Amino acid sequence: MSDVVKTLLIALETELKQQQLWSASAPEPAAMASTVPFCYDTMALEQWLQFIFLPRMQALLDTKSALPSKISVLPVATEAFKVHGKRVLPLLGIIARIDSTLSGGA
Numbered sequence: 001m002s003d004v005v006k007t008l009l010i011a012l013e014t015e016l017k018q019q020q021l022w023s024a025s026a027p028e029p030a031a032m033a034s035t036v037p038f039c040y041d042t043m044a045l046e047q048w049l050q051f052i053f054l055p056r057m058q059a060l061l062d063t064k065s066a067l068p069s070k071i072s073v074l075p076v077a078t079e080a081f082k083v084h085g086k087r088v089l090p091l092l093g094i095i096a097r098i099d100s101t102l103s104g105g106a
Contacts, residue, residue: 001067001101002061002064002067004101005057005061005067005098005101005102006061008094008097008098008101009054009057009058009061009098011094012049012054012091012094012095012098013050013054015090015091015094016046016049016050016091019084019087019088019091021046021091022046022050023046023047023050023051026051027042027043027047027051030042031043031047032051032052037076038073038076039052040076044080045076045077045080045081046080046081049073053073067102068102069102069103069104070102070103070104071098071099071102071103072099072103073095073098073099074092074095074096074099077091077092077095078092
């Protein structure tokens with residue numbers, strides 16, 4: 001499963017860049033310290049994906065640690081990215097596959 005997750009994480013990064021949702025600079029340290037799910041109170045979801053989710057998932061893969069067994073990012077992503085319309089459907093598809101893979105659906 002780790003190879004599938006690694007491939008999906010690369011696809012997520014690539015799609016964020018393609019959608020021009022990739023940031024050149026990290027949020028302020030205070031924003032990164034948020035305790036709210038998805039750091040919703042301090043950053044946009046694409047920032048959370050880039051600066052929190054991707055690095056943490058990569059660290060788990062690098063150390064061969066257990067991956068989360070139940071995640072649900074898609075509902076939040078669907079809401080956060082709806083302002084972008086249909087152009088983000090490929091991004092939402094990747095997020096759906098990550099959710100499904102980690103939650104045992106694929």
